[in-house]
Amino acid sequence: MSDHHPRDESRRLRVLIAGDTFPPDVNGAANFTERLAVGLAGRGHDVHVVAPAATRKHGTFREEHGGATLTVHRLNSTRWPLHDWLRFATPWMVQHHTRPIVDSFHPDVVHIQAHIVIGRGLTKVARDRGIRVIATNHFMPDNLVEHAPPMPKKLLDWIAKRAWQDAANTYRHVQALTTPTRKAANYLEEATGMHGVYAISCGIDARDYTARLDRPRQNRIVFVGRVTAEKNIDVLLRAMTKLSPDLDASLTVVGGGDLLGKLTQMTVDLGLADRVTFTGYTSDEELRHILTGATVFAMPSTAELQSIASLEAMASGLPVVAADAMALPHLVDPGSNGYLFTPGDSDDLAAKLTAVLTQSDDDYVAMRRASLKMIEPHDINRTLDTFEKLYRGEPVAAQAADAPSGRESTAGARGGSSAG
Incomplete structure (x- = not known):
């Protein structure tokens, strides 16, 4: 899969970021997604976000986040009854709702923050249109199981195993897969059987x-x-x-x-x-x-x-x-x-x-x-530099603070198969 434009580090990118959680949600994945979107917009890129509606009100809005004005596409969502704030977009409607967004915005790259609902459907839409897809995994089955009804440990273990298999079904179709630390990358590779996961810090502005x-x-x-x-x-x-x-x-x-x-x-x-x-x-x-x-x-x-x-x-x-x-x-x-x-x-x-x-x-x-x-x-600018290279399909050296030195891959040559 190739980029739509020749390599040019100064070229403005159209980036579509998608996740199952986004502010006003308060959690690590939502905070990172916001920080990434704001950081990229601050560098002059055109950034749109796809996320579940925080209320029953859905549609496309101009929202203020971290001092930047972002275009946020809020999909119709339903609150998870066992959680105090978690809402999910309607799974079987994600592709239907995101096709017009993709066709109107024409993103150079789609960056999903989870495989569970929106990321799964949007990855399929992007693949159909030959658009590069990057995925960052913030998912841990333990976090999901905590909000499920009480059940035997063997059943919970089986659910966790199936959850990782489900994650692999989406992640094997992306051009690059990342997670915040080398330990998390090793864990993800072992759980899914995938290889070449990048360890890229979520980054903060100290x-x-x-x-x-x-x-x-x-x-x-x-x-x-x-x-x-x-x-x-x-x-x-x-x-x-x-x-x-x-x-x-x-x-x-x-x-x-x-x-x-x-x-x-x-x-x-x-x-x-x-x-x-x-x-x-x-x-x-x-x-x-x-x-x-x-x-x-x-x-x-x-x-x-x-x-x-x-x-x-x-x-x-x-x-x-x-x-x-x-x-x-x-x-x-x-x-x-x-x-x-x-x-x-x-x-x-x-x-x-x-x-x-x-x-x-x-x-x-x-x-x-x-x-x-x-x-x-863990400076956020290092994180942004790395994702910009992944978006363009350029070679990227592992840059997380805890990554082994000397590990280097060529993102543009990875293709869907090398991530799965």
Whole structure:
């Protein structure tokens, strides 16, 4: 499959980005999709987005996102009854609704952010028209299963296996497949039997965050993310009960979700009501203020393909204590910018938080500096550079911070078969 125009790095691209979640949804995939669209538009590219309608109102709108005005095609959607905000476009109508969008916009490339609903249908439409398709996988079956009715583990495992097979059925037809980290790429390759997955950081603009140069007077632990089961916030709450009272540590949980009420009650039951604050959803400005004033960031989740929240914390100069699971180990250099703890082990989490909070002032400040240094390879401009090359079918070297050095592929020569 070839591009419609000769190679020209300065050529303005028409990019159609599609995903099953997009702001006002608040989650990592939605945030990345928005940041990618805004970044590309800022470079002069013509960017359209296809996403489920956030309400019953659907159609094509001009929307403000991150200081940019984007054309967003909102498809008719239905709310998933077991989730507080998740909405899905009508699967059997996706191709019908996206054909006119593609035929009117004439994109140079389609970039899907998931295979589940919109990405699946739009990939078929793009293939029929000979349009290059790039896919980024943010999907983890664990995240989906959490919102399914209770069922036996064997059945859940079978569903997860089938879910990965289903993902491969779409991804084998794209020209390049990416995911945020090398660990996630290896996991995706093993789960789907595919090869040549690119590890490309979701990227953030570290200039948006402020890191203080000293140590906060109070020991403030912060978590940022959806308040849902896969984040394992209950482990963090139990760890709070094991911290020495002498530390006088508090916890701020930033985010909303279906477990907000249950976990709020849990803090009461554990005697933590005066030490734990649930902010719910906040503005970007409020979030950055909380991060700047915090002492340490905690991420107990075991299903992170990268964890943008952890990157934001590092850009704010925070030491990170994270579960030793999935992609999180790639963000933590134990003893340098934080520590890893055994997943699900509240005793170990408490011990690692204590290790940070009892550092000498000099050693603590050194941890802050280490986080700031480690965030540099995750600059959003590096991410945008890489995707621009993939869009044009140019050779791309793996550029994620955790990718093995020297790994290089030729995106333009990959074709659909090499991704599947």
